[in-house]
Amino acid sequence: MGIRTAATPPERSAGRGPVRERILEEGSRLFYADGVRAVSADKVIAAAGVSKVTFYRHFPTKDDLAVAYLEAIADEERALLERLRTDHAGDPASTLAALAEALGSVAGSAQFRGCAFVNAGAEYADAAHPVRRVVADHRARYAGFFADVARDAGADDPQAVAAxxxxxxxxxxxxxxxxxxxxxxxxxxxxxxxVLVAHRGTPADA
Incomplete structure (x- = not known):
């Protein structure tokens, strides 16, 4: 079990051609290793071995590619969180322990350079920027997962626990x-x- 880092190429999915996937894979690798702002569209174009016309046909702007890069990771992390809740239903402590194990596994990879969302968010100050919106949406879903786990544990204030x-x-x-x-x-x-112990309240099924 693990969480795909941006250094790992995204899985191909229906409706996405191999050229688009190659651009996304190279963009993801470069964005994660060097930062979104530091990587130019030309650098991605060269790495993917495509023409500018081809690049901009699939991604009208570099921001569009950056959004796709983050959304691919968000989709896989969301699937993992859902699987953890299913696999450890009724046992919030085990759910969090399994998440800690998954995060530790990712952190131990040679390509690990921190959280792609925290990194990207730090590069964009404008909360209305498309990249920041993807980061905010992903973090809100993550916080929702934590709040649900806290609620399952009978926490006195699930939102505070989630934070x-x-x-x-x-x-x-x-x-x-x-x-x-x-x-x-x-x-x-x-x-x-x-944290769960510190916020233990009345069990939800009491």
């Missing part, structure tokens, strides 16, 4: 990038569990 769990998740991604990635999973699992 704390999100901060832990973000911090773990930073630590995985700049510190020893091997510590991410166990420490994150311990911190997740501590």
């Amino acid at each position: 704390e769990l999100m901060m832990l998740r973000d911090g773990a991604m930073v630590c995985g990038d700049v510190d020893d990635a091997r510590t991410v999973a166990p420490r994150l699992a311990s911190a997740f569990a501590a």
